[in-house]
Amino acid sequence: MQWMIEKKDRQKVALLEYLMQRPELRLSIKMVQEAFDWSKYIALTTIRDLVADLAIFYPDFEPFVTLSDDEKTLILNRERNYDATMFRLNYLRESIPWLLMKELFDETMHSYDDFAVRNLTTVSTTRNAKLELDDYFAGHGVVITPDYTLAGNESEVRSMYFRIFQLYFADRAFPFDNSDEQLINRILDEVIHYIKPDDERLRETKCIAIRFTIAIWLGRLQHGHVISNDDVDAFLLPNDQLNERTRQLTAYVEQLVMQLFPMLTAEDAHREGRYVVMGFFSIGVGVEMKRRENMTPLFMNMLAAFIQIVDTHYNKLFNAHLTALEQDAFFEVFFELMVAAVTSPTPDEGRNRVRLDAAYEQFPLMAELALDVIDDVAERRHLDITLARGAFFEVLYTGFASIFDMHQVFPKIKVALDINYQIGLESILTDMILGMRAMNIEISEYIDDDTDILISDINNSNIPAENTFIWTSMPTSLEFEQLRRRMNIVKADKFEKMHDIKLRYEAR
Structure with missing residues (x-):
């Protein structure tokens, strides 16, 4: 954006x-x-x-x-x-394209002249903003009609606005009328009760995400825009096969639709109830409801096929296969990613700006694997690689880093920690070093022929200067960061030599 x-x-x-x-x-x-x-x-x-x-x-x-x-x-x-x-x-909140985008959602846009007067701009500026939005919406299969409404895949319209609103209103500002806000908050409380019937707390980020989902859903229904039948049925089991808590939530939403929008049909309410449940699943809500029990074999097979793609590239990179435990963990970590992908068919270029420099600085091997998987999936689904990376990289990259056994996939880094008369400092540094994520570290008191990193108060000519850290007192956060970066470089270098490959980007 x-x-x-x-x-x-x-x-x-x-x-x-x-x-x-x-x-x-x-x-x-x-x-x-x-x-x-x-x-x-x-x-x-x-x-x-x-x-x-x-x-x-x-x-x-x-x-x-x-x-x-x-x-x-x-x-x-x-x-x-x-x-x-x-x-x-x-x-953003003062930009003409944004103000126009908000009015298109609210359906308060009637003419260029009217918009220009109300927003203290010119007709030509408004027209140019509309042309920019035409291009943006086209990438999502959505068009602005002659009467300034949004037409296209309704699920995509809602998903697109959800991503924008959640990203740009994370400061809790709520871009909806006060009268609507009271209703939204009431529905939010009811939804949380179905998700957490024992009055357990739900994360604040989840509450905000649910709140925006409800607001966008209500906004579109108020203007008569409903979900088509095939948006959800292929992936969510029929209502009578859903588990009890999910079935209760679906029934509540159906009843709410009939109460608030009596002009809609029972079939519309049925589809909307199922869509809302899928929408919650796509934003990370539903673990408490055993969400995997509610999905069709088609969806679970799609998720299994995706994990098989991960396993294929994992094997190519690390010469090993995913364990059963890792595969099961991936089913949870990537569940909402897959739900979002099937309910919103176009990748979101604004979801995360890909910071490959930061990724290769932190977890270079996980970043490499994430790019391998994304590029493969993008080719299979005929997606723009740049957009696909923007939409999926951060989720995959951090998911991999959180799940994989570092001792299985990363080469060992041998650290000699020998600071004389500083038992306390050595103990603290040992805890800090072993706490580094995505590192396979072995710490010794002795300098051996295969020592990679030396931390001491005395230099040693056998260890390269760039791998030697002379610390006589507690290092600063910047000094410790220099150690972490150096270990990252050593890890990547050893991995490249071990597997005879070259990573796309340098670790630093």
């Missing part, structure tokens, strides 16, 4: 993201110029504008970034963490 924001505002967001990722407390303007290929004038203008906007948007906070008097250096305040997504919201 970056394209909805003006170029100068996109530059400020990009600059904030860049500064948040830098470890330095002081940064030269020249480094900013080189990072973005900006002239000095553009760099200084963007910096000044960013500083001014941060002060406006967050008046009660200490400045995150200030410009030195000679305008050659940026001074960063690390005590304050800014989120670029939340910062971007301030620009």
Whole structure:
């Protein structure tokens, strides 16, 4: 959704993201110029504008970034963490494409002239925004009709708006009328009761996701847009075969539809009840309801086929197959991903911006496997690889890193930890090092011929300087991060030599 924001505002967001990722407390303007290929004038203008906007948007906070008097250096305040997504919201909510997109959902758009007057813009700007939205919606199989309504796959319309609303209103701002909000909150309480009948707490993120799902569902029904019969039936068992709790939730939604929208048919209510349950499954809700029991053999076979693709690439990369325990874990980890894929056929390019540099910095082998799987699936389903990576990479990459046995797939890194008269420091460092995720680490007090990393208060000529860490006291967080990065590089290098392959990107 970056394209909805003006170029100068996109530059400020990009600059904030860049500064948040830098470890330095002081940064030269020249480094900013080189990072973005900006002239000095553009760099200084963007910096000044960013500083001014941060002060406006967050008046009660200490400045995150200030410009030195000679305008050659940026001074960063690390005590304050800014989120670029939340910062971007301030620009998005004022953008004409966004305002138009919201009115298309509400069906309050009647003409370019009317919209321009109400939103203090011009007809030509409105027309250009509509053309941009035409292109965006076309990628999702949705069109803007001559009377400014949205037509196409109804499931896709709802999924598309859900992804946008959830991403850009994560600060709890709710883009719906107050009267609707009361009804939405009442339905939310009822839904939570069906999911957690014993009044157990439900995660806040789940509650927010359910709330947006309900709001979008009601909004579309209010304008007479209903789900078609084949959107759900292929994947969700018939109602009489659903488990008890899921059947009760489906019946509640059906009854609610008939009560709120008497103009709809019983068949419409039946389809909507089933769709809402699938919608909840797609956003990670339903583990408590034993959601896998409710899916058709077709869906479970599709999920099994996907896990088989994972196993094929896992075997190619690691020369091993998934264990039964890992396969079962994948059924849960990737369940909602598969539900989302079948209910919303086009990948969401805005779901996650792929940060391959960060991924290969953290878990390079998991990132490599994720790309292998995504590219294979994209080719099979004729998807745009870039969009598919944006939609699925983060889920697969983190899912792999959370499940795989590091001792099975990663080469061992031998660390010699020998700091004289520092038993306490050695103990703390041992816990910190062994707590690193996706590492297969063996710690010894001794330096052997196959030692990879040395942590000591004394140098050793047999260990390369880049793999030697002379620590006589507790390392800083930055120093420990340097150790983690070096271990990551050693791990990737050993893996490449062991399997005679070259990873797509360098680990660093």
